Amino acid sequence: MKILVVEDDASTADYIARGLKEQGHVVDKAANGRDGLFLAAGEGYDLLIVDRMLPGVDGLKLVKTVRGAGVETPVLFLTTLGGLDDRVAGLEAGADDYLVKPFAFAELAARVNALGRRASRPVQDTVLRVHDLALDRLKRTVERAGQPITLQNQEFRLLEYLMSRAGEVVTRTMLLENVWDFHFDPKTNIVETHMSRLRGKVDRGFDAELIHTVRGAGYVLRAPR
CATH class of the missing domain: 3.40.50.2300 (Response regulator)
Structure with a gap:
């Protein structure tokens, strides 16, 4: 490098x-x-x-x-x-x-x-879509229902990871390792803080929530049922 x-x-x-x-x-x-x-x-x-x-x-x-x-x-x-x-x-x-x-x-x-x-990880899909939410990995943009959403760098990485595993429950440890590259617990609420901010930007003001907390397990991003 x-x-x-x-x-x-x-x-x-x-x-x-x-x-x-x-x-x-x-x-x-x-x-x-x-x-x-x-x-x-x-x-x-x-x-x-x-x-x-x-x-x-x-x-x-x-x-x-x-x-x-x-x-x-x-x-x-x-x-x-x-x-x-x-x-x-x-x-x-x-x-x-x-x-x-x-x-x-x-x-x-x-x-x-x-x-x-x-x-160096290969990008599989240029644009990720879940329901009316779209994330463009190359342009580094996010839209929901046609409305642009401005995200900080780590918020973008967090949403990208959640969308790439849409429908799957992801744990706090998985997020620390794959979004922050922490292979240890930093003993902070960094995941919870970023998740709260991300949910406020992605879900607030829209018809349906896409990001959900799975009690005792982690988080899941999924289309409305």
């Missing part, structure tokens, strides 16, 4: 770049947020590894800006800010994963590989 590391600590950036290159990746480095934003927006990277606290443009603003520009490159935040609110803010900004410093390189490498696998 071609990876951009946006990290202002030179020794940390060199350590990450050296380890990733040894695994066969191509790695570029940016020492501040402005340079990182410029590169991320135009160089065609497969993955961005971004520190939260950067000179020039902070990591949150960098990720929000590239997402706003339509760049869907997977993002891994790598930072000393490890509080619950910090992690949630990072994921809400559009990041796909979050790793707290100090870190073991083996874990970083595993997360990089997981994000790479997810990004």
Whole structure:
């Protein structure tokens, strides 16, 4: 993969770049947020590894800006800010994963590989449809009954996963693994929070609910019976 590391600590950036290159990746480095934003927006990277606290443009603003520009490159935040609110803010900004410093390189490498696998998964259907809900994977758009619905990055991923398994019950663990690439329980209500917001956008104001809670099991998206 071609990876951009946006990290202002030179020794940390060199350590990450050296380890990733040894695994066969191509790695570029940016020492501040402005340079990182410029590169991320135009160089065609497969993955961005971004520190939260950067000179020039902070990591949150960098990720929000590239997402706003339509760049869907997977993002891994790598930072000393490890509080619950910090992690949630990072994921809400559009990041796909979050790793707290100090870190073991083996874990970083595993997360990089997981994000790479997810990004390379083949798309089976360009447009997913359930009842009057349509999601276009290529255009990154969602409509219901002809009305456009604006979703944040993780909300889009969550809806895409639910629609790809329409009619099936999906568990919280399945969502953590397949939407967030968490292969552990982060001990937060991130799934419940995103699901609540998604339901508000997809179901509220329409004739029928499509997203349902299955008590004790998980969630299911299905057409009205």
